[in-house]
Every structure is written in structure tokens, then in C-alpha cells.
Amino acid sequence: MTMVLSRRRFLRLSTAGAGALLLSGCDRLTQDERVQHILEMAESVTKATQRALLSKGALAREYTEADLSPVFKVNGTNMPDGEEYARLMDNNFAEWRLVVDGLVSHPLSLSLADLKRFPSRTQITRHDCVEGWSAIGKWTGVPLGLVLQSAGLLPNARYAVLYCADSLEETPDGSGQYYESLDLIDAFHPQTILAYGMNGDDLPVAHGAPLRLRVERQLGYKHAKYLMRIQMTDSLAGIAGGKGGYWEDRGYEWYAGI
Numbered sequence: 001m002t003m004v005l006s007r008r009r010f011l012r013l014s015t016a017g018a019g020a021l022l023l024s025g026c027d028r029l030t031q032d033e034r035v036q037h038i039l040e041m042a043e044s045v046t047k048a049t050q051r052a053l054l055s056k057g058a059l060a061r062e063y064t065e066a067d068l069s070p071v072f073k074v075n076g077t078n079m080p081d082g083e084e085y086a087r088l089m090d091n092n093f094a095e096w097r098l099v100v101d102g103l104v105s106h107p108l109s110l111s112l113a114d115l116k117r118f119p120s121r122t123q124i125t126r127h128d129c130v131e132g133w134s135a136i137g138k139w140t141g142v143p144l145g146l147v148l149q150s151a152g153l154l155p156n157a158r159y160a161v162l163y164c165a166d167s168l169e170e171t172p173d174g175s176g177q178y179y180e181s182l183d184l185i186d187a188f189h190p191q192t193i194l195a196y197g198m199n200g201d202d203l204p205v206a207h208g209a210p211l212r213l214r215v216e217r218q219l220g221y222k223h224a225k226y227l228m229r230i231q232m233t234d235s236l237a238g239i240a241g242g243k244g245g246y247w248e249d250r251g252y253e254w255y256a257g258i
């Protein structure tokens, strides 16, 4: 039975049930099999509805190799400017480190090799950009939750703020730097990964090498490329424009659910 049918049936039955309750004493009615059934139905529908509405762990759809897009569009930065990134790239990112700091008990500085020692996850998902295009790609990386666990969150940690190597705008205060943020529900979601692989190869520079975020229940701009640092914070207010991301500071939604 589909959710819609059971819900409809529930509404019909509960209307009948409410009428019956008005006409009779409760003692007699709870022994009435029909009412018992209505009460059970009500409970199971309530549970299912709550699960559907409240489920924080719901998975984004995953696809098969046959669904992979032959071309995955590159959007936004396709290679960060500046000598620092150029040097890292020339050296095949051997000197690159991901810093994990802020409200953690053990700040980390992780090389790509360090990240590859964590258990990995591979997922084939559809990327949806607000500009109106989608593409299906295969991503391999380490679940962000495992990295955060190994850094040890302090009790007041609420958000993971992810800083990127690129700036889309030159501004004196540096607010042109690309960054993004997640709450702990999305940070620990099983499909939220720090990806170092794409379609079976190393992550290409155009798609965010050496490391990018995949947060599969949200829109494309949340998927920060060229990650350099993850800072755990209790508030987004003091960071750049205060809205939790480069595009959020320019008016986009912070929770960019698909």
C-alpha cells in the first residue's frame, strides 16, 4: 500500500472513528474491534508520517554506472588563481594539507594519503546546479563524519565551515573567498563525503582537486571545491558575510535542499 493510499484510508477511518466516539462511551469502544483497528492505523500512519517528515538520514538517490553523464559540466572556478595553488598542483598536491580546527579537541592537518587511509565511500549521484543543469557522476572519498570524529568535536560545535583555495571576487577584506557550511546533521550524513576521486580517477583540477565536498541532498553551490580548511564553529555570524557561504552571502538559501 502506498503512503498516499494509507493516508487517505486513515483520514476516512479516523473521521468514522471520531463520529463513533461522540456517540458512545469510551470503555465500550476500546473493546470494539473496529475502533481498535482505527487506533492502530492512526498510530502507524502517524509514525510513518513523522518518519517521512523528520527523517534526517534519508538518502539521496544513487544511480548506476550506466547512468553516468558522458560530460560533467565544470562550473564556477575551474582552477584557483595564485602561486600557492599553482605550487601545490605542480607537486601533485603532495604538500597540500586539509586543516581541521576550531571547536575540536584534536586539530588535524591531513595529507591526501592520510585521507585515503580512512574508510572510503563511492556513490553515483546527480548534481543539480541552480543555473538549471544536472549531471550524474561517481564520487569517491572519506565520509566527513569520520574526519570530524577523529578531530573530536567540542560540545559547542554546531557547524562545519569549509574554506576553499579560490576567490571569485577581489575584495579588500577577503570576502571573495569561496566557502560553505553545513550543520551537524548534514556533516554526519552518510553521503556527505570529502571526495578525492571522480568517475574512477583522481579528482580533476576543474572539479576541485585535490578535495571537494559532496553533500548530496543539497544544490550544487554547497559542494565546495578546492578545500583547504574545515573549521568547527558555534555560529556563522562572524564569518565573511555571516550567512554561511559565498553564495549565501549574496542572497542564496543556506539550506539548499533539492
Ligand SMILES: Nc1nc2c(c(=O)[nH]1)N[C@H]1C(S)=C(S)[C@@H](COP(=O)(O)O)O[C@H]1N2
Binding pocket: 072, 073, 074, 075, 076, 077, 128, 129, 130, 164, 165, 166, 168, 178, 206, 207, 208, 220, 221, 222, 223, 224, 225, 226
Ligand atoms: N571552491 C568553489 N566551489 C564551488 C564553486 C566555485 O566556484 N568554487 N562553484 C559551485 C557551483 S555553483 C557548482 S554547480 C559546483 C560545480 O561543480 P563542478 O565544476 O564539478 O561541476 O561547484 C560548486 N562549488
Ligand SMILES: [Mo]
Binding pocket: 075, 128, 129, 130, 131, 220, 221
Ligand atoms: Mo551551481
